[in-house]
Amino acid sequence: xxxxxxxxxxxxxTIEIRRVDRHVLPPTICQLRRPITRANLPALDPRCxxxxxxxxxxxxxxxxxxxxxxxHPGVGLRVYGHGRGPYPxxxxxxxxxxxxxxxxxxYDLQDVSGLRFLRPDLKRFAFGRTxxxxxxxxxxxxxxxxxxxxxxxxxxxxxLGELTHLRRLSLxxxxxxxxxxxxxxxxxxxxxxxxxxxxxxxxxxxLGRLRYFETFLVRGLRDLEPVADxxxxxxxxxxxxxxxxxxxxxxxxxxxxxxxxxxxxxxQDLAPLxxxxxxxxxxxxDMVHLAPEHFRPFKGHPTLREAAIGLGSKRKNEEVxxxxxxxxxxxxxxxxxxS
Numbered sequence: 001x002x003x004x005x006x007x008x009x010x011x012x013x014t015i016e017i018r019r020v021d022r023h024v025l026p027p028t029i030c031q032l033r034r035p036i037t038r039a040n041l042p043a044l045d046p047r048c049x050x051x052x053x054x055x056x057x058x059x060x061x062x063x064x065x066x067x068x069x070x071x072h073p074g075v076g077l078r079v080y081g082h083g084r085g086p087y088p089x090x091x092x093x094x095x096x097x098x099x100x101x102x103x104x105x106x107y108d109l110q111d112v113s114g115l116r117f118l119r120p121d122l123k124r125f126a127f128g129r130t131x132x133x134x135x136x137x138x139x140x141x142x143x144x145x146x147x148x149x150x151x152x153x154x155x156x157x158x159x160l161g162e163l164t165h166l167r168r169l170s171l172x173x174x175x176x177x178x179x180x181x182x183x184x185x186x187x188x189x190x191x192x193x194x195x196x197x198x199x200x201x202x203x204x205x206x207l208g209r210l211r212y213f214e215t216f217l218v219r220g221l222r223d224l225e226p227v228a229d230x231x232x233x234x235x236x237x238x239x240x241x242x243x244x245x246x247x248x249x250x251x252x253x254x255x256x257x258x259x260x261x262x263x264x265x266x267x268q269d270l271a272p273l274x275x276x277x278x279x280x281x282x283x284x285x286d287m288v289h290l291a292p293e294h295f296r297p298f299k300g301h302p303t304l305r306e307a308a309i310g311l312g313s314k315r316k317n318e319e320v321x322x323x324x325x326x327x328x329x330x331x332x333x334x335x336x337x338x339s
Contacts, residue, residue: 055086224238
């Protein structure tokens with residue numbers, strides 16, 4: 001997840017409740033600084049979606065913040081820190097019984113029994129990297145979870161199969177022998193597979209109704225053929241999978257409208273991707289091994305309307321722009337809107 005100040009869901013906006021610097025801190029994360037009192041917690045920016053802190057708050061401050069968040073049911077809580085803080089246990093969560101979205105990134109965490117204080121109908125949970133590995137069994141209590149983000153935690157990972165309301169799942173640094181244990185997640189729409197060594201994607205088409213799939217630096221992953229069979233897929237993001245040297249035809253991915261390729265050093269032939277019948281946006285960055293000619297299969301594509309291509313040189317970029325004759329897509333390269 002993330003560097004401090006950056007939430008796990010990919011957004012990058014930040015705001016500080018007591019001091020707003022609009023040039024540096026845009027507005028969906030609200031960064032708290034001590035002391036926390038009711039007087040210095042003014043009305044939240046309406047765009048704020050998560051309040052975060054990294055300092056160790058005392059019981060009074062936690063109580064104030066818990067009551068404050070109780071007045072803002074749509075705002076989540078993120079607690080993060082490395083080294084000596086902020087908390088060795090999750091007992092501080094007893095002050096936040098109403099929060100629906102919780103992100104924990106405390107590297108030196110020693111005890112997670114405090115999860116019992118969270119509401120059983122929790123909507124989102126993110127569990128960042130920790131020095132000590134913990135069992136995921138306590139997550140079985142949160143049967144209504146819609147979004148889950150895990151970094152390297154895999155003990156008792158079978159519990160994921162019980163979280164049948166998940167719509168978004170992000171696994172980072174976790175190796176699964178196959179995706180079979182996830183096939184019960186019939187509502188899954190967004191699946192992110194990053195790091196780790198899960199190389200068998202054969203069960204991918206049986207995972208819910210995937211609209212978004214992302215893979216990043218998964219060790220040993222060579223075969224993306226199952227991705228081409230995702231009839232519900234709308235957005236594909238593949239990055240730094242150097243052992244992927246070929247693609248299957250995407251003619252069956254009839255809803256695929258946006259593709260983002262980045263640092264795919266082994267990939268030469270893009271023609272199978274150009275067979276996606278509804279493709280609208282093509283993004284290809286850090287593809288320095290390719291020439292403009294590699295993008296000729298996309299010329300005249302009946303639905304393609306925008307492209308952003310980075311081939312490592314101004315000359316090559318201009319040539320491919322001239323070849324395709326398409327405008328660049330709005331928004332940052334990794335922008336996603338599946339709402």
